[in-house]
Amino acid sequence: MGLPDTDTIVTYPAGDLRAEGRVLVASPHGDHLAVITDRTSIHPVDAAWPDQPADAGVLRAGAREYAIRDAVVAATDGDDLHIGSVPVRPGTEGWSFLVAHLLDADAEVGEGDEVELEADAATRRALSIGHTACHAASLALNRALADRWSKAAREDALGSPDFDGIAIASSRIEPSGSVDRYRLNKSLRRAGFDAAGLADGLDRLAASVDSTLAEWIADDAKVRIERVGEDLTDRRTWVCELPHASARIPCGGTHVASLGELGTVGVSFAVEDDGGTPVLVMTTRAGASA
CATH class of the missing domain: 2.40.30.130 (Elongation Factor Tu (Ef-tu); domain 3)
Structure with a gap:
């Protein structure tokens, strides 16, 4: 053949x-x-x-x-x-x-x-919940860190400096959650991000992200995937109709149809060392795992 x-x-x-x-x-x-x-x-x-x-x-x-x-x-x-x-x-x-x-x-x-x-429907749904929660949490994180930028930076879909897009080192989607790692390196600081004292305020940061997520989930913001074709490599975009704006993120994964399907979402943070470079780790959990 x-x-x-x-x-x-x-x-x-x-x-x-x-x-x-x-x-x-x-x-x-x-x-x-x-x-x-x-x-x-x-x-x-x-x-x-x-x-x-x-x-x-x-x-x-x-x-x-x-x-x-x-x-x-x-x-x-x-x-x-x-x-x-x-x-x-x-x-x-x-x-x-x-x-x-x-x-x-x-x-x-x-x-x-x-x-x-x-x-398998159960596995697909759990990973879709995890992926949708990951995107929503990244946008909420960008909002929470917006006042730490001293220079103009590339903006995310909602107009906040795109910390997630600029600092992301890796992202792992898990059933009903995700783990995202961000490098707080010299290039990030040169771009205008101030990481001073960040490690001492992780609980406050989590509370800020959680509050934003709760607002969006209560609104049951609708989620869809837009695509230009059916081929594996055709461009696909995650679209979330948030209360005051439409968020768009390029994505090839699977998702649920609304933020309301996530239930309760909670994040936690840690700062780890990677060969002398501090790494901010965000763990996101949705539903019963939150």
Whole structure:
């Protein structure tokens, strides 16, 4: 059949759990069988920014059902197939970007098979809650830290200096929560951010962020994903209709439909040392885990 020459069509941005597809590639990959279909509802982990884990789920081929052990982004230039570790940026001309579903090595799935893919609803919802809470908390954090900037800085979607976008080192989405790490390094200070005394006021910072989140959640701000197409690499944007503004953040993950679905959201902060550079760690918990 040869390697695909178009991106995988993905339906999870619309909230779909199920999709029907045709197997384009079924190839051994380490201890697994990597199965690539023309269409999928399974959210993969992206090696370029691996914040949200892959969906749990199953692949059905006829009467057979196989657990999806992982789902990762793959890419091909028509000659070689790279699974999990992609050597070029998404959207690079001449490359196709794909979702590889990793099954047990003995799975009886072959090229040309018509299959059904289904994401686990509970896992998807927990990660979607975590991702939506993460974005909302980042905007609330930017607002809480706005008076620490002495110079004009790039603004976030709500007009606050974008501390999250400027200082973020890593973000990890977890079920009903997230952990975000921000480097308080020299370049941040040169940009005009004053970190003096920050470590001594972490409880006050958390209270400020929590208060803003409670306001937005009480308003039940609506959330949606806007996309320009159905391909894996097509641009997607998280949009949240907050009380006085529409927040927009580029995002390839999954989300719930409103902030009201998060329930109670709480954040906590710590300052850690990373080789001599202080790192602000924000842990966000939603619902019963808050």
